[in-house]
Amino acid sequence: MCSSQHLDMSHTDKVSTTKEEEFPNDSTYNTSNHAACDVRPSVNSEEVERGEWANKWEFILSCIGMSVGLGNVWRFPYLAYANGGAAFLIAYIILQFLVGKPMYLMELILAQYSGKGPTAVWAMNPSGKGIGIAQGLISLVATVYYNVIMTYTLYYLFASMQATLPWTVCKEEWKQYGCVEQTTKRLKYCDNPVVIANNFTDCRCTLNATFDNSLSFNCTNTSYIGEPTAVADLYFNKEVIHKAINMYPEDLGPPLWKLALCLLLSWIIVVICLIKGIKSSGKVVYFTATFPYVILLILLVRGATLDGAIDGVKYFVIPKWEKLLDLKVWVAAAGQMFFSLSVSFGGIIMFGSYNKFKNQVYGDSMLIAVMDLLTSIIASFVIFMTFGGMAKDLGVGVQDVAKAGYGLAFVAYPEALSTLPPPQLWSILFFFMLFTLGLDSEFSFLETTLVCLQDEYPHLRKYKSYLCIGFGIACYVIALSCVTPAGDYVVRLMDNYGTDFSVLFLAFCESVAVMWVYGIRRLIDDATYMLGRAPRPIYYWGFCWAFCCPVIIGLLFVYRMAQYNPPMINDNVPYPQFAQIIGWILATFVMCPVPLVFLYKMYQAKGSLWKRLRTITTPTSEWGPNDGSMKQEVEMDNVANDLKYGLDNPVLVVENENQTKL
Numbered sequence: 001m002c003s004s005q006h007l008d009m010s011h012t013d014k015v016s017t018t019k020e021e022e023f024p025n026d027s028t029y030n031t032s033n034h035a036a037c038d039v040r041p042s043v044n045s046e047e048v049e050r051g052e053w054a055n056k057w058e059f060i061l062s063c064i065g066m067s068v069g070l071g072n073v074w075r076f077p078y079l080a081y082a083n084g085g086a087a088f089l090i091a092y093i094i095l096q097f098l099v100g101k102p103m104y105l106m107e108l109i110l111a112q113y114s115g116k117g118p119t120a121v122w123a124m125n126p127s128g129k130g131i132g133i134a135q136g137l138i139s140l141v142a143t144v145y146y147n148v149i150m151t152y153t154l155y156y157l158f159a160s161m162q163a164t165l166p167w168t169v170c171k172e173e174w175k176q177y178g179c180v181e182q183t184t185k186r187l188k189y190c191d192n193p194v195v196i197a198n199n200f201t202d203c204r205c206t207l208n209a210t211f212d213n214s215l216s217f218n219c220t221n222t223s224y225i226g227e228p229t230a231v232a233d234l235y236f237n238k239e240v241i242h243k244a245i246n247m248y249p250e251d252l253g254p255p256l257w258k259l260a261l262c263l264l265l266s267w268i269i270v271v272i273c274l275i276k277g278i279k280s281s282g283k284v285v286y287f288t289a290t291f292p293y294v295i296l297l298i299l300l301v302r303g304a305t306l307d308g309a310i311d312g313v314k315y316f317v318i319p320k321w322e323k324l325l326d327l328k329v330w331v332a333a334a335g336q337m338f339f340s341l342s343v344s345f346g347g348i349i350m351f352g353s354y355n356k357f358k359n360q361v362y363g364d365s366m367l368i369a370v371m372d373l374l375t376s377i378i379a380s381f382v383i384f385m386t387f388g389g390m391a392k393d394l395g396v397g398v399q400d401v402a403k404a405g406y407g408l409a410f411v412a413y414p415e416a417l418s419t420l421p422p423p424q425l426w427s428i429l430f431f432f433m434l435f436t437l438g439l440d441s442e443f444s445f446l447e448t449t450l451v452c453l454q455d456e457y458p459h460l461r462k463y464k465s466y467l468c469i470g471f472g473i474a475c476y477v478i479a480l481s482c483v484t485p486a487g488d489y490v491v492r493l494m495d496n497y498g499t500d501f502s503v504l505f506l507a508f509c510e511s512v513a514v515m516w517v518y519g520i521r522r523l524i525d526d527a528t529y530m531l532g533r534a535p536r537p538i539y540y541w542g543f544c545w546a547f548c549c550p551v552i553i554g555l556l557f558v559y560r561m562a563q564y565n566p567p568m569i570n571d572n573v574p575y576p577q578f579a580q581i582i583g584w585i586l587a588t589f590v591m592c593p594v595p596l597v598f599l600y601k602m603y604q605a606k607g608s609l610w611k612r613l614r615t616i617t618t619p620t621s622e623w624g625p626n627d628g629s630m631k632q633e634v635e636m637d638n639v640a641n642d643l644k645y646g647l648d649n650p651v652l653v654v655e656n657e658n659q660t661k662l
Contacts, residue, residue: 058282065289065440074409084323091333102544111352115626118346123623128513130597135346136452141498160427167235232415247489259483295433303385312388344507347444497583
């Protein structure tokens with residue numbers, strides 16, 4: 001006989017009734033769909049082959065490596081610079097506590113409890129399975145373009161091995177663009193009204209000999225017209241990516257052979273490390289997840305010794321409080337949080353599903369979230385201390401050496417590294433660090449897609465190596481369009497439409513499907529059964545799960561769509577109409593499984609609309625704990641409703657063929 005006990009409350013009275021008397025006409029209650037209490041879930045050979053982490057550290061380091069990626073080095077510092085410095089950091093921390101940490105813990109609990117990946121975990125709520133499929137697709141899109149950014153790091157790594165760093169010397173053909181070998185102060189022309197009104201003596205010659213000779217001081221003569229451009233900027237755009245002026249088909253051009261070879265090498269490394277799944281990647285992360293911290297700490301100490309480093313620190317840490325009232329800052333912080341923690345990408349669920357059932361995942365999730373935040377802060381200090389020293393040497397402001405996007409890592413920082421003796425050593429260390437940072441995130445993206453496929457078709461697990469090689473080849477071929485002269489625009493299109501607001505949409509759907517449909521009570525009961533006690537403080541987690549996550553994410557998504565602006569070719573030119581259409585097709589492709597699977601499940605179900613809805617939101621017989629035994633049912637306040645609508649692992653014991661008891 002199976003008894004019911006509250007896992008977080010005192011035991012209440014047991015209830016005994018007959019199914020026919022209590023639910024005579026309820027088609028949703030079907031004993032054939034429910035396993036008996038004395039029957040353990042079947043564990044077939046395919047499930048055994050799924051595997052688990054060799055030890056706890058492989059899991060922790062893999063999650064840290066997934067969360068701590070390239071974005072912590074170039075995306076977080078620039079967003080902080082552009083959105084009020086410490087004000088952005090404050091918004092980021094608040095959102096981490098209200099949304100990021102709760103979502104992270106939620107995904108880990110569900111994954112570890114069930115031992116299922118992003119698609120199979122939705123046995124708890126079949127109507128939401130499309131969310132898992134969409135996560136696999138988004139991870140696939142990220143796999144393609146993220147490896148292109150890693151390709152840039154390999155290109156710079158090899159270029160750093162030259163006697164003279166190529167981003168420190170202007171080529172003759174670059175002088176027409178105002179090439180200067182270091183970032184310089186942007187001087188106004190001497191006939192500028194501002195210059196005349198303030199009697200500046202530091203201004204540019206007008207190239208009008210009569211006017212220039214009439215000046216009472218010597219103007220600054222330049223060999224270029226317009227504003228100066230640092231050689232590092234020209235090197236990246238003209239030498240590395242050969243950036244086209246637009247992204248029309250005629251601008252695309254053939255793949256650049258140097259980048260194509262670096263991309264090939266990057267994919268070979270990724271496939272070799274992932275060819276045995278977590279059995280191989282779990283060993284690699286011991287190095288790839290720890291080495292970046294060694295380099296960051298070395299660069300942090302070196303940056304602190306630079307004259308002017310304090311100016312960069314002040315630029316980063318002094319908040320512009322008025323920015324906290326700007327909703328754009330909060331949206332930027334939320335975007336960085338999802339991008340950095342990898343919440344709703346599927347990777348957290350994928351890694352968590354390989355955990356041992358009793359692993360204390362609560363502490364792990366807190367450690368990983370703290371390490372993600374700490375790494376972003378350390379990287380920001382490294383970046384801005386170096387820029388502060390660079391700005392001091394050049395006599396310009398810190399804002400004049402900061403660049404947007406990954407230009408921070410491939411334009412501004414290479415120039416800063418060239419001033420540190422010996423520059424080749426610092427450049428090699430920095431770009432090797434960037435590559436290892438990206439490698440862990442790339443592992444999680446590709447493995448998530450593979451696990452989604454293998455969980456749906458378990459017989460494919462025996463072909464894991466072939467799948468990995470096949471996906472590597474396919475993704476490499478697709479990514480060749482990203483290493484053409486217009487490839488930078490393609491990368492940004494995939495990032496904007498394939499993963500940006502698409503992830504916000506999935507996060508909202510996921511939070512609603514788990515918190516409001518599956519139920520916070522069930523989630524807490526599952527965590528209590530698995531960990532031995534409920535997550536504490538229980539009211540904090542309950543408030544965040546019930547209210548903060550769905551509401552805040554939903555509002556951010558609505559705002560993001562209402563304030564939609566297309567990506568820009570430059571400051572004044574948006575992406576061509578055809579490119580935006582392709583982008584929306586891509587966004588639709590990764591998000592459409594959510595409504596399509598929901599409608600398909602509704603179509604498959606029987607009965608009235610309400611009964612169908614109840615059926616597709618009730619956990620299936622496949623949902624349950626991954627500890628090899630059936631979980632005893634958790635009794636709730638209304639036992640009749642529990643039996644009628646189902647729990648996370650519905651159990652009936654039929655005694656004397658007409659008695660049922662929870």
